[in-house]
Every structure is written in C-alpha cells, then in structure tokens.
Amino acid sequence: PGPTPGPTDPPTFQPSAEPTTPPTLLPTAESTTPPTLRPAAGPPSGSTSQSLAPLEDGIDLSSLTVVAREGFDGQGQNIITKFETDSNWDGGHNKFFGVGSIEDWPQEEGLPWNIADSTVVDLNGYGTNVQDKVAVFGRKRDRDDGFFAIADDTRMANTTTAIWEFDVDGYQDLHLTIDMGGISRSGYFHDSDPGFPLDTDIKFEVDVDGCKEDAFVLSPVDGAAFGTRLMDNGNMSGGGNLLEVSGVNPVTKRLAEDGTIALNQYLDKAVPSGAKSGELDTFTTAITCPTGTVLTLTLSARLAKQAVVFDNIEILGVLPPSPTAAPQLGVSKSTPTSAPSLPPTSEPTEAPSTAPTSQPTLPSAAIDAALRTLVASEDFDGNEINVIEAFDSTNNWDAGHQKFFGLGNIGNWPQSEGLPFRVADETEADLTGMGIYPTDKAGIFGKNRDPNNNFFTISDVDEPGNGVKILQATWEFDVDGYKDLQLSIDFGGVSEQPESGYLYVTHRGYPRDTDIKFVVEVEGCKEDAFVMAAVERGTMVETRLLDNGVPSGGGNLLKAIGANTVTKYLAEDGSVATNVYLDKSVAAGDRAGELDTFTTPIMCPEKSTLTLRVEAKRLFLEAMVFDNIKVTGIPI
Helix, strand or coil: CCCCCCCCCCCCCCCCCCCCCCCCCCCCCCCCCCCCCCCCCCCCCCCCCCCCCCCCCCCCHHHCEEEEEECCCCCCECEEECCCHHHCEECCCCCEEEEECCCCCCCCCCCCCCCECCCCCCCCCCCCCCCCCCCCECCCCCCCCCEEEEEEECCCCCCEEEEEEEECCCCEEEEEEEEEECCCCCCCCCCCCCECCCCCEEEEEEEECCEEEEEEEEEEECCCCCCCCCCCCCCCCCCCEEEEEECCCCEEEECCCCCCECCCCECCCCCCCCCCCCCCEEEEEECCCCCCCEEEEEEEEEEEEEEEEEEEEEEEEECCCCCCCCCCCCCCCCCCCCCCCCCCCCCCCCCCCCCCCCCCCCCHHHHHHHHCEEEEEECCCCCCECEEECCCHHHCEECCCCCEEEEECCCCCCCCCCCCCCCECCCCCCCCCCCCCCCCCCCCECCCCCCCCCEEEEEEECCCCCCCCCEEEEEEEECCCEEEEEEEEEEECCCCCCCCCCCCCCCCECCCCCEEEEEEEECCEEEEEEEEEEECCCCCCCCCECCCCCECCCCEEEEEECCCCCEEECCCCCCECCCCECCCCCCCCCCCCCCEEEEEECCCCCCCEEEEEEEEEEEEEEEEEEEEEEEEEEEC
16 A cells, blocks of 8 residues: 555556456357457547557567567577576476476476376376376477476575566567466365465566566466366366466467467466467567667566466567658657547548658557547436436345445435445545544545445445345447447445454455456447456555545455456546556545546447446445446447
C-alpha cells in the first residue's frame, strides 16, 4: 500500500505470485482457429485522454528483423556477454539452474522428472512411466537442441539470476521473444500440493542503457479450466497450477504448431507430435524504452519443486529511416501510451499514384481511433443509448446485509441494512448508517461519490454449503451497422486481509474461487469479455488512498482478464495503466468518485444485436461494483 500514482505516473508493474481461478475462455462460435488479437484502438467514448494501449499485441512480426539472438546452441548473434554453462547450478536430481540438452544433460542423476516426458521413451534413465502427467519435452524433441532449465531452485532468500547482454545499437521498436514451457500436477508431493507454488517468482527484466522494464513475469494461476497438450502416449497432462506470462506491456503467445495467436498467456508443454514436435510456444512483448546501444536481459527465479524451460531468446527491431526518407508515422517507443491521431477535420487519403512506395501511411490503429464512435451505452441513470433490453432493479437480489446483486445508489440504497461494508469507505463519512469507521481499509466509494449516481453491485454472492447458484443480469444492445466493436465498463473493488478474528487464518480478501464473468454474445457468437480472477496482492501493488488519506486494501486483488486483450484506463486522466487490477474509486479531486475504465475488443463477426450477460457464481464476503457500460465501433 502507498500513495496513489499521479495522473502521468502509473504504478510500476512488478507483480508477485498471483494465484487465480481462470474460467474457460469462450472463442467465437464460427471458428476453431484463435483470431488475431486486436488491441484497443483508444479509450472509450467520453474519456478525458486519447492515450492508447501499446499496439504490439498481435503485431505482424514480419516487419521486424532479428537484431540479437541466443539459442543455447553456439549460434548466438550480437551477444556481448552471456550465461556460460560453467555457471550451471546442480543441486542434485530435480534441482538445476542452467543450460543443457537431453542428449548431454549435465547432471549425473539425469533430466529432471518435471521436464522429461518418459511415457513412451526413457529420457532420464529411470525407465518409462506411462502414468506420468508432468513434462515439457518428449521423445521427439531434438536431443542435441540446448535449452535453459529452472528446476526446484530456492537457493537464495530472494532469487537466482542469469544475465545476457546484447548489442542493439542502431535499432528501434525493439521486441523481446522467448520460447517457454512448463506444466505441473496437483497433489504430486502431498495432498495440498497445487503444482506451481504460490510463491513462484520468475521474471525477465530488460535494461536498455538504464531504462528498465519487467518484460515477462511468470505467475501461478489455477489451471483447472485449461487443457495442456497431451503426453507422448496420448494421455492427458498437467492438472496443477499453470504459469501465466504477463509484463509491463501486453504479452502475445503464439502457438508452436502454426504461429497463430493464442487466447491465453499460459505456459504449456512442447508439441508432442507432428511437424513442430518438440517445439515450445513463443511469447512476445514490446520494449518501450528509448533507443539505446546495449540491452541487458536479467532472469531472476525462485521456483520450488517444479520446472520451467526456455529457449531461443530473440531481440527484434527495425532500422530507423534514413535522414532523407519521409518521416514514419507511428507509436514512439519513448512514449508508449501516446497515440498518433488525425487532426479533427482531416481524413485519411490514399497517396497519389506517382508517390514513391516509401510514402508513409497512417497506422490502422490511429484511423480506428479517429473513426471510432459510441454505439450503445447504459449508465444506470436513464441516459441509455441503443438499449433494446436492460436489467430492471425490480430483479435485484437481496439476501440481507452484505449479500446483494443489483442496482442502487448511496443516497437511496435498496437494502434496509444499508450499503455493504466493502462498498462504503466510511473513514470520514457514515455511508451505511453504522457510523464512521476510521480504521476501515476496504471501501470502493467514499464521501465524494455523487450519492444519486447509480451503479451495479455484486456483494457476498453464495456461501459454502448453500449450493451453487448463478445470479445473472442481461443487457441487449443494437449495434447494427458497426464493425470492430469494443466493450468498456467501469469497474471497482478492493479488499483487506483480516488482522484478527475468525477469518484471520483462512481469508485473504478476494477468495481464489471467485467466479464472475461478463459474457458477450453477438447473435450466437460468444466471448468471455471480462473475467474477474482473484490474485495474491503483491508488495509493489498500490491501491488508492481512503478518504482519510490512509492506504486502502491489503487483501487479494481482482484482475480483469478475458478472451481478448484487456486495457485499463485510469479514472484520474484516462491514461493507460500498467496493470488490469480493480481498485477503489478516486478519493478526491475533479474525478472524485469515478472508477477506472476497462476496455476489450469483441472479435465476433458484425451482426445487429449484442447481448451482455453478467454471471456471478461466487464472491464470498467481498464486493465489487461496475458502472457505465459502453459499446464503441466503426461505421461499416
């Protein structure tokens, strides 16, 4: 906890382990191939800023060239310094940090169990194991192909590191790509073993002449809803926690089979068979540091019992235009959240036929931002646009104080017991009728929220032993005549970890089994637009201050993920945040009482009707709110 970041200073994204409960992400109904991800082209209508999310998610990498490379096979490119194999750490069987290959593994005890798929062929000298469920490489991996492995390495109080330095002089628009793999099995060591431990801490940090960014952060998440690739003998693999790859900039995962973009950022095992057998999925992210001469990549790792591998570190980039060439229009890497834009009266035009082929063109994302318009909206205050059917407050679910699903406002809350505690910041004003509570740590709205401004609340949905009940709310919007739709919703939520009492031992704020989804359906095509995943609060994550100036929160956070890229715009000024965690509303100032806005593209084909359905299956003891549903698009 700490001060709220300023309007132009988003918090540094350095998450720690983040256990979540990811749901099944629904792809479009008309295709079995994951679509190319389309990043948000700009903030939703009504934002105070025209900042963009970084545009690298789903970028055409064919426009970039390999600047530097480390493949662990002696064929490096533009490497200044690297991790040498004589620095390998061998802690005994299953304990390793360094470089090796299946054919020439540097440990006498053989390849770690969590790396070797020995269901068909013995890869580590201990015989075949047809019951195995955890491995990265199988019989069809090139046995002479080197890779870097991290296996059960908890030597230091903090982390173990490896460093590479690359010469990137003369290149801009840098990107980092690494092939990564790793899966786990729950209950392997003991009944309470989840697979990848919750304190797993693996990070790839880039440093370009002093500018540092967390390029890749590997965090454990619940893997129950995600199927990993098959073992060599055709059996199912995995079953334990997965590792999800995130970073300060959006991360794209490309499937090893064919290079298509995946709908998730989870690590998996290598391809077991076919033309790409033995290959790992590739993860890519932009490096938004200014152009420099040396890029340093530092791996820091702490991983108990399990294993992760990676291969083929590549730095991609482009040469800057020559001094005589026309200036290129695009996103400046030194200001990643600044969007190129057209003057209000200008329109994109085609270059004359006599123009040279190097004539600059406006990026499509900038054109999208200029043409994007508000198609439909619901603000819960009677100002709806193109709403065919809406949730009616007469359908509110009220099961007593703290237990609520529906619409209301602070000035006229529909429950006789008053506003739920987790919604009300009562450090300076009594919003629930229970008095002022100066030691409060969890409250979404405070004294400066407009008391007549309606919002939707989900609070303490279901309890253990009460059975399974899914509460739903539905809105239907007319989107006929528009394409490239985007959905934006203002979300808020913050929790605290009890310091005493009967919940002290077990409750950490938002429970890991939180199950809340915002599903979009466009005439039969369904997507999980937003999914609320509970994650462990990291020490570097800051939530906004309470009304009395005290840091809020302390418990688990809610992270908004989905089938497509999610972008968060800060309520203070509309700038792009470096994380997608829910927060409390702004406590003071011109934007007091406002929530952060979350935006995601909708990949379904253009149709006439869009249905948004909120499904709240479980949110034990805690609360979240949302407001201002908006659908934007580009006229067809």
